[in-house]
Each structure stands twice: as structure tokens, then as C-alpha cells.
Amino acid sequence: MQTPSSTDELKSIAATEFRWDAAGSSESHRYLAAPVVRYLRASGAKNVLDLGCGNGNFTAFLAAQGFTMQGCDGSSSGLAIARAASPSIPFFQHDFAAPLADSYREKYDAVVSMEVIEHLLLPRMLMKSAYEALLPGGTFVLSTPYHGYLKNLLLALTNQFDDHWHPLRDFGHIKFFSCNTLLALLEECGFEVVSYTRAGRIPPLACSMVVAGRKK
Numbered sequence: 325m326q327t328p329s330s331t332d333e334l335k336s337i338a339a340t341e342f343r344w345d346a347a348g349s350s351e352s353h354r355y356l357a358a359p360v361v362r363y364l365r366a367s368g369a370k371n372v373l374d375l376g377c378g379n380g381n382f383t384a385f386l387a388a389q390g391f392t393m394q395g396c397d398g399s400s401s402g403l404a405i406a407r408a409a410s411p412s413i414p415f416f417q418h419d420f421a422a423p424l425a426d427s428y429r430e431k432y433d434a435v436v437s438m439e440v441i442e443h444l445l446l447p448r449m450l451m452k453s454a455y456e457a458l459l460p461g462g463t464f465v466l467s468t469p470y471h472g473y474l475k476n477l478l479l480a481l482t483n484q485f486d487d488h489w490h491p492l493r494d495f496g497h498i499k500f501f502s503c504n505t506l507l508a509l510l511e512e513c514g515f516e517v518v519s520y521t522r523a524g525r526i527p528p529l530a531c532s533m534v535v536a537g538r539k540k
Contacts (some may be wrong), residue, residue, distance in 0.1 A: 325342060325540075331352055333493045334367070334386060336490060336493040336496070337493055337494065338494050339494045340494075341398065341399045341400060341401065341495065341497035342378075342398070342399045342402070342443060342531045343399065344378060344379045344399060344402040344405055345401065346379070346400045347379055347380075347381060347405050347408075347409045347418060347457065348379075348381055349382070349385070349483070350381070350439075350452060352430075352438065352439050352467075352524070352531065352532060353381065353382055353385065353438075353531070354428075354524075355523040355524035356438055356439075356467050356523055356524075356532060357382075357385065358426060358523075358533060359390055359521050359523055359534040360386075360436060360438070360465055360467070361386070361402070361498065362464065362489050362533060363465045363518075363519055363534070363536040364386070364391060364434055364436070364463070364465060365375035365435070366442075366519075366536075367434055367462075367463035367518075367536070367538075368433070369391065369430050369432075369433035369434035369462075370391065370392055370433055370461065371391075371392045371394075371431070371433045371480060371530045372386060372391045372392065372393055372394075372433065372434045372435070372436060373393075373394050373395070373396065373428070373431075373432045373435045373436070373457050374386065374393060374394070374395040374396070374435075374436050374437075375383075375396060375433075375435050375436065375437040375440065375450065375453060375454055375457065376396075376398075376416075376420070376437050376438070376440030376450070377395030377396060377397045377402070377403075377406060378395055378397055378399065378402045378405070378406070379405040379417065380395050380400045380402070380403075380405065380406025380407070380409055380410050380413065380415060381406075381409070382436075383395040383406065383410065383413055384409065384410045384413060386436070387410070387412075387413055391434075393413050393417045394413065394414045394415070394416070394427075395414075395416075395433075396416045396417065396418040396502055397413065397415070397417065397418070398418060398420055400417065402414050402444060403415050403417055403475045414532035415431075416428070418453065420444055420446075420449050420450050420453060421446060421449055422449075422452045423453075423456070424452075424456045424457055424521060427445055428456075428457055429457060430456070430457070430458065430460070431457060431459070432457050432459065432462060432494070433457055433458075433459060433462050433463070434462055434463040434464070434465065435457050435458055435459070435462070435463075435464050435465070436456040436465045437450060437454060437464070437465075437466050437467070438467045438508050439467055439468060439532065441466065441468050441485075441499060441501075442468045442469055442498070442499045442500065442501070443495055443496065443497060443498065443499075444496045444498070444499065445498060445499075447499055447509065448512075448513060449457060451464075451509065451510070451514075451515075452513065452528055454466075455513060455514050455539060457513070458539045459529070459539075460539060460540060461539060462519070462536055462538070462539045463536055463537070463539075464510075464536070464538075464539065465533075465535070465536045466506075466510070466534070466535050466536075466537070467523070467532045467533065467534045468499075468506060468531040468532060469488075469500070469501075469531065469532050469533075470503075470504060470522055470532055470533045471500045471501060471502050472499075472503070472528065472530075472533065474528070475528065475529050478529065491525050501518065501533070502539065503533060506533060507520065507535065510537040514530075514539065514540050515537030515538060516537060516538045516540055517535060517537050517540065518538050519534045519536040519538075520533065520534070520535045520536075521534050521535075522534075524533075
């Protein structure tokens with residue numbers, strides 16, 4: 325039997341949801357914060373929904389930057405932590421495989437979704453929720469791990485795919501986007517791409533992509 329990778333050994337779980345057991349920021353927040361805030365400020369957004377907010381830490385960070393925030397997630401454990409850590413921010417539960425409730429439609433200047441879409445079997449449902457939540461002309465800021473030829477080659481050569489993909493974790497990574505496929509998905513789902521950047525490390529080995537799209 326193959327020895328589990330450190331990621332699987334320490335973090336992988338069998339679960340009925342993406343399970344959260346701690347508050348605090350993730351490593352990705354360090355390199356995603358600057359481009360996300362830059363895109364939101366450039367759009368003039370004030371009222372923002374964090375779609376797939378997890379434990380609410382990034383939602384609280386954006387609130388501290390002056391945005392009026394609301395967060396939603398499908399994970400009960402994540403929402404419990406978010407509500408306890410940030411009682412002044414409204415959070416609600418939303419299943420990304422279901423339509424967005426009418427009370428949240430066309431309500432927000434901007435929607436952010438950080439490192440969520442790669443966990444979803446049906447990524448277009450996340451895009452649909454973002455589109456429905458936005459006011460006409462609103463901005464959707466999305467991040468997901470970057471995949472390109474050189475990075476994927478190095479992951480293969482150094483045998484790091486298990487650590488990168490978390491295959492033993494239920495609700496782990498199941499969708500892997502390149503720049504071309506991510507931008508094509510936004511266009512297909514009714515967004516005009518406004519800005520794109522890579523974040524974390526040098527561009528050919530970037531950790532993530534961050535894209536901003538405007539609701540058509």
C-alpha cells in the first residue's frame with residue numbers, strides 16, 4: 325500500500341461537507357488579498373457577497389477594508405466558525421447545486437469567490453449564483469489554483485500531485501483550470517472579462533489566478 329502524502333495524512337478527511345475546524349486565514353489569503361481588493365476598489369463596489377466564504381476569515385478581512393460584506397457557504401461547520409468570529413457580518417447557507425434564493429438576487433455591487441470553484445463538480449452553478457446575486461453591471465472576482473504547462477510538468481517531475489490535489493479528502497480539488505478555460509467559462513456564463521492576473525510565486529509557477537468579470 326502506498327504511503328499517504330503529508331497532505332493526505334494530516335488533512336484528508338471523509339465528510340459529508342467541506343469541513344472546517346479552525347478560524348484564521350489560509351495561506352492563499354496572503355497573496356490573494358492585494359489583487360482582490362484592487363479589483364473591488366477599481367469597480368467602485370461597496371456592497372459585496374463572499375460566495376463560498378468558508379470560515380469567514382476573508383469576508384472579515386474585506387469588511388476591515390471598508391466593504392459592506394455578507395458571506396455564504398454550503399458548509400455548516402464553516403458558517404458556525406464565521407458567525408462566532410464575526411457576529412456583525414451576516415452569513416447564510418447556500419447549496420451551490422441549487423438556485424440562489426430570491427432575497428439575495430440582484431443585491432450586490434460585487435461578488436467574490438476565493439478558491440472555491442475547483443471543489444465543485446458543477447462549476448457553472450457557482451457562476452450562476454454569482455450572476456444572479458449581482459446588480460446589472462456588477463463585478464465578479466474569482467480565484468482558483470493556476471495550472472499551466474511548466475507548473476504541471478514540475479509537479480509531475482517532483483511527485484507533488486498528491487499534495488497539490490488532496491485526492492483522499494472528500495470535497496477536495498476536482499476541477500483544474502488553465503487561463504484559457506477559466507476565461508472561457510466566465511464568458512460562457514455571461515461575464516465580460518475585465519482583468520486577469522496570477523498571484524503567488526513567479527507567473528509561470530503561480531499559486532492562483534484572479535480574474536474580474538463584469539455582468540453583461
